[in-house]
Amino acid sequence: MPSASDRTRGSGLTTALKIVGILALAAAVLSFPSFAANPFILSVGVVIMSYAVLATGWNFVGGFTGYMSLGHAAYSGLGGYATALLIIESGINPWLALVLGALLTAVIAVPVGIASLRVRGASFVIVSIAFVLILQLVFQSWGEFTGGSNGLRVPRPFGPDVLRPEQHERFFYLHAAVLAIALLTWWLIDRSRFGIGLKAIREDEDKAQALGIPTFNYKLVAFVVSAFFTAVGGGLYALWFGFLDPIFQFSILIGSYMVLMSLLGGIRSLFGPMLGALVVGYSVEFFKNEYGDTQFHLVATGLLLGLVVLFMPDGVLPALAALLRRFRPQESSIREVTQAELAEQRNSDPITQGAKR
Amino acid sequence: MSLFVQSLVLGVLLGGLYALLAAGLTLYFGVMRVVMIAHSAFLILAAYLAWVFTRETGLDPLLSMVGTVPLFFVVGVAIQRLLMARLRPATLTMMSVLLTFSIALVIEGMLGWLFTGTQRRVRLPYGGADFEAAGANVAVVKLIAFVLAALSLLALYLLLTRTRFGQALRATIQHPEAARLVGIDTDRTAGYGFGIGLATAAIGGTALALDSTIYPSLHWHWIGPLMAIIVVGGLGSIPGAAIAAMILGIGQALLQIPLNTTWAQTIFYVALFVTLMVRPQGFFGGRLAQRF
Numbered sequence: 001m002p003s004a005s006d007r008t009r010g011s012g013l014t015t016a017l018k019i020v021g022i023l024a025l026a027a028a029v030l031s032f033p034s035f036a037a038n039p040f041i042l043s044v045g046v047v048i049m050s051y052a053v054l055a056t057g058w059n060f061v062g063g064f065t066g067y068m069s070l071g072h073a074a075y076s077g078l079g080g081y082a083t084a085l086l087i088i089e090s091g092i093n094p095w096l097a098l099v100l101g102a103l104l105t106a107v108i109a110v111p112v113g114i115a116s117l118r119v120r121g122a123s124f125v126i127v128s129i130a131f132v133l134i135l136q137l138v139f140q141s142w143g144e145f146t147g148g149s150n151g152l153r154v155p156r157p158f159g160p161d162v163l164r165p166e167q168h169e170r171f172f173y174l175h176a177a178v179l180a181i182a183l184l185t186w187w188l189i190d191r192s193r194f195g196i197g198l199k200a201i202r203e204d205e206d207k208a209q210a211l212g213i214p215t216f217n218y219k220l221v222a223f224v225v226s227a228f229f230t231a232v233g234g235g236l237y238a239l240w241f242g243f244l245d246p247i248f249q250f251s252i253l254i255g256s257y258m259v260l261m262s263l264l265g266g267i268r269s270l271f272g273p274m275l276g277a278l279v280v281g282y283s284v285e286f287f288k289n290e291y292g293d294t295q296f297h298l299v300a301t302g303l304l305l306g307l308v309v310l311f312m313p314d315g316v317l318p319a320l321a322a323l324l325r326r327f328r329p330q331e332s333s334i335r336e337v338t339q340a341e342l343a344e345q346r347n348s349d350p351i352t353q354g355a356k357r
Numbered sequence: 358m359s360l361f362v363q364s365l366v367l368g369v370l371l372g373g374l375y376a377l378l379a380a381g382l383t384l385y386f387g388v389m390r391v392v393m394i395a396h397s398a399f400l401i402l403a404a405y406l407a408w409v410f411t412r413e414t415g416l417d418p419l420l421s422m423v424g425t426v427p428l429f430f431v432v433g434v435a436i437q438r439l440l441m442a443r444l445r446p447a448t449l450t451m452m453s454v455l456l457t458f459s460i461a462l463v464i465e466g467m468l469g470w471l472f473t474g475t476q477r478r479v480r481l482p483y484g485g486a487d488f489e490a491a492g493a494n495v496a497v498v499k500l501i502a503f504v505l506a507a508l509s510l511l512a513l514y515l516l517l518t519r520t521r522f523g524q525a526l527r528a529t530i531q532h533p534e535a536a537r538l539v540g541i542d543t544d545r546t547a548g549y550g551f552g553i554g555l556a557t558a559a560i561g562g563t564a565l566a567l568d569s570t571i572y573p574s575l576h577w578h579w580i581g582p583l584m585a586i587i588v589v590g591g592l593g594s595i596p597g598a599a600i601a602a603m604i605l606g607i608g609q610a611l612l613q614i615p616l617n618t619t620w621a622q623t624i625f626y627v628a629l630f631v632t633l634m635v636r637p638q639g640f641f642g643g644r645l646a647q648r649f
Contacts, residue, residue, distance in 0.1 A: 068451045070394075070458060115633040121450040122392050122592060123633060126584040129394070133581040134626040141619040252577060256462065259455060295469025295573065302462030309455045310443060 025271075026180075033172050039165040046168055048281035049175035050237045054254075055261040055273035056182045057229030061222050062259065063186075063267035064195060066202035067121060070255050071128035072230050074135050077249035078105040079231025080238030081139065081146060084154040094157035094239060102231040109227035110220070117219045120205065129252065136250035151245040154238050171240040178236060179274070182229045187270055189225075198222055230258075253301070257284070260305045266315025275317065280304075359493070364610045366493040370503040372606025374564055377506040378579070379586040379598040380513060381557030387530035387593035388550035389441055391453040396558055397579035398461035399429065403562025404571045405468055411479050418479050418566050419501075425559040433555030436460070437548040461576065468573040476570045502564035509560045510599060513553070517595070526550050530593060582609075582622070585629035590641050597641025601628075 029049075036042040058072045082101030087094055116127035139146045146152060158167060189195040197218050200208035209215050238244055248254070257280060265276030287297045312319040378400060385393040403425050410421035444452045486497040517523035528536040529546045536543050565571070586605055590597030605625055612621040632639060 066448065066451060068455060070454065115630050118633065119637045122386070122390070122454075123588060123637065125392055125451070125454045126588055127629065127633065130581050130585060130626050130629055133577060134623060137619050137622060141617070253462075256458060263455070295466045295474070298462050298466025298469065300466075302459040302466060304459075305462070306440075306456055306459035309452050309459065310440070313445070313448065313452055 029176055030173075033169045039168055042165060042168040042172065044282070044285045046172050046175060046240060047285060048277055049172060049179060050233060050240075051257065051261060051281040052274045052277035053175055053179050053182060053233035053236070054230055055258050055265075055277045056179060056186065057226055057231075057233055058258040059262045059267055059273045060186065060189070060226035060229060061219075062226075062262055063272075064189065064198035064202065064222050065219050066267075067117075067124050067219065067223075068259060069128040069226075070125060070252065070259060071130070071132035072226075072258050073249065073251055073254035074128075074132040075105050075109060075227040075230040076234030076237070076254065077132075077135060077139075077244075077246075078108060079234030080154075080244050080249055081152070082231070083235035084152055084238050084244055085146070087155050088152075094155070098232065098235040098239065101235045102228050105231035105234075106224050106228040109224050113220045113223040113227075117216060117223060128255075132250050132252060132255060136246050139246035139250060146246070147244070149246065151243055154242050154244060156242060157239050167240070171236070175233075175236060178229075178232055182232075183270060183274070185225070185229070189222075190270065194218065194221075253298070256301060256305065260301065260308065262315075263305075263308050263313070264316055266317040266319075268314065269317050272315050272317055276315070360614060361611070363493045364614055365607065366490075366495060367499070368607030368610030369603070370495070370499045371610060372603040373503040373506040373510075374561060375582065375586060375602035375606045376599040377510050377557055377564075378561045379583050379590065379602045380510060380595050381554040381561075382583050383587040383590065383593055383595055383598040384550055384554040384557075386587065387595070388526065388547040389437065389453070390450055391441060391457065392450070392584070393457045393554065394454060394580060395457040395460040395464065396554070397576035397583060398464040399432075399555055399558040400562045400565060400579060401571060401573065401576045402464050402468065403429065403559040404566035404569075405472060405477070405562075407563045407566040408477050408479050408571065418481075418563060419505075422560060422563050425563065426556050429555040429559035430552040433552035434548045436555070437551035438544075441551070442544065461580075465573045465576065472573070474572055474574070476572045478570045479566050481567065496568065498568035502567050505560060505564045509557060513557070513595070516553075522546075522549070578622075582625040585625035588639055589628050589632045591639025594639065594641050597639060600641060601639075 032045055033042055036045060054072070054076055057075075058069065062068050079102050082104045083094070083097045086092060086097035086101055092100075112127065112131055116124045140149050142148065143150070156167075158170065162170070189198070197208065197213040197215075200211065200213055201215050201218060205215055234249070261276030261280045262273040263276070264279060265272030265274065267273070283300070284297065287300060291297065308315075314322075378396070382393060382396045385391050385396070406425050407418035407421040410416070410424075411418045440456055441449075441453055444456065481498065483497050487494055488497070489495075515523075517527060525536070525541045525546050526549070528539070528541055529543045529550070533543050536546075582605070586601045587598050589605065590599070590601035605628055608624050608628075609621050612624055
């Protein structure tokens, strides 16, 4: 668990602990289907894994650059629809359609990114919400192509002999594989020069620009990568669920879940969004089960998001780490997390030793 | 031709309401660099309050403004002082979006919980009344809504340009540090600015309740166009917001002739996209808008 507290130590022992932790996590995830008591529990597991993929996808732009997109449901929805329509219209292999659909979504994300990232945060947020609203309008009214408000039935990727529980299990592993790839990519970017540039943008965009970081290009690349992974998550969900409805695909609420999950877990940490997905995903499913169709889950989501923003904007993991640090000798820096991160980067990446003063 | 005139008149009437609401939205941005996503949720809340008021008392929904406008003003000041002021300045823009977004979700959820998702409509004795003017058919309720919006905008304009408080508010928008140096209590002024912004939502909501069907998730249909308007007009610029609202409102109404209602609404998003591509600071925005 790469929380700020153990980064500062950075010895061989922590590396070993990290590896053991990751292996334990992987084992826990992979063994979940065999522990799941019934197909319903397994399907909840698939939903949570899907949320974890979406939240980790969101975190490529939200975590690295600090630009909070509230409309990432646009990319998961586009990924889902692109996958489904590619299968229906051209009859290609579903898995190829999934990859092509995600690539197509990434291409669509380029002009959106150019429009919204040229200026700072406010316009980005406005465009992110506007884009999901416009897509909802378009997909609802363009009936003959997208199925409109009646929804779209997605062909099953597996034959009819594969039963429901078996489907759930296969999709659980598929989601786990995508999640692993997304996490690995995040980790690689986190350690790269590119990642340092992105984090510099998050901390202070003006200074980053002054240091010669091509801020606009960096933000755009992070945004497109984020759209790609979110679209893969959306496409995989479409193949599993088998039905798409514009109201639910292009919903502001799905986008806000992604933000809430990442923020709750901690946008600066690799496993934060995944942890948040576990907590929020489980609560959402629990709420749906207990209270059914009432609007109360909106209130709960809103209150939780408000509390997180007000009281722990850095997420649970860093908040816990900060709590632990209270019992240690005081550090002199005011921006503790940032400094710790910088120190780690300095240790791990010799190229930047000169660049950081 | 008469269809054109008819749409033009409808567009002007609609544009007036957009102008008032967008002015409120851009005011928040001006005083605090906050994109207030919950603005339209408060709009729908005010419409619901007007509906409840009429249902319970049988009086005209316009009278509910006596209660809702001061109430919303106080709530606005409270939101600024108790919630927005607590956020870290470095991440204010992003975090305030999330915070106001969560307020919007809570309002929508509460409305849905209390009044269910059923579509509601205020029953008015003059609800169906209309008259002919210059070859166009004008519904009385739409005209009332427009007059209400126009009067409020005028009042807002006079308040900002003719009073000491207005000067202080504009100084706070233009340059908070300098405003503090000349002795303006910028925190308090920003709080009042927020309150005024929310009061416009109360007026707009009452006007909306006169002639539309309302339901809890309606606010998403308003926030998109309103945000597009303030970007096109230049973030923080009240005249810009009003002009952009008028142009886009008329554009939407005219586009409804060849296209259907849904596609006509995309004009806002197209305008938003084109503005950000061509002139990211908006068409009427000053120095302020360039940095956001």
